[in-house]
C-alpha cells in the first residue's frame with residue numbers, strides 16, 4: 001500500500017520519481033511488442049527512439065543511460081521507444097522482417113514507393129504504431145539513434161531552431177570524451193520518406209539524428225549519450241517553454257527534399 005501511494009505521488013505530484021510502466025503501442029510483423037516509456041513531467045516534450053535500423057544497435061545499447069539522464073531531468077516530459085525494429089535487430093538487418101527501411105516509410109512530402117521503402121507511407125506496422133504514438137505525444141523535439149560506417153560519429157539535424165543549437169550542444173559535450181563528434185547539417189544523400197524529412201522539414205519539429213560510429217563500443221556509446229543528451233536537455237530547458245502545441249496533422253506544404 002505504501003509503495004502504491006508512493007508511486008501515485010511520484011507520478012502525479014512530484015513529477016516522476018520513476019518511469020511509468022512501459023506502454024504497448026503495437027507489434028512488429030513477427031509479433032514482437034513495441035513499447036513506449038514515459039519519463040518526467042514538464043512543458044518541454046521530447047520523443048526518443050533508441051533503434052530504427054536493425055543493424056545499428058549502438059543507441060539501443062545505451063538505453064539505460066538514456067533512462068538515467070531522463071531521471072536527472074524530471075522537468076522534461078519524455079517518451080522513449082527503446083526499439084521500433086525488434087525484428088530487424090534480431091536478424092541484424094537494416095529493414096524490418098519484410099526488408100522495408102523503417103526510416104523511409106514515413107508520410108513525408110518526398111516519400112517515393114520502392115520495395116525497400118514500402119508501397120505506401122506507414123505500410124509497415126512498426127512505423128504505423130510509432131507514427132500514431134508520436135502524433136499523440138506531439139513532441140517539441142525528437143532524438144533518434146543510428147550508427148554509420150564512415151564519417152561518424154556525428155549529429156545531423158532537421159527542422160527549425162533550436163535544432164542546430166541542440167545538435168551543437170550534443171556534439172560539443174560528446175566531444176569531451178571523443179573529439180571526433182561534430183555536427184553534420186546534411187547527410188549528403190537523398191532520404192525520401194525519412195523521419196527527419198517528415199518531422200523536421202514537413203512538420204517543423206526539431207529532430208536530432210545521432211550517428212554513432214558503427215561498432216562503437218557500449219562504453220563509448222554510453223559516454224557520448226550521457227554527456228550529449230544531458231547537454232541537449234539542459235539547453236532545451238534553459239529556453240523559454242513552448243507556447244503553442246503543433247497540430248497532430250501532416251503539413252500540407254511540401255518541404256525541401258533532402
Ligand SMILES: [Zn+2]
Nearest residue numbers: 053056146147
Ligand atoms: Zn540508421
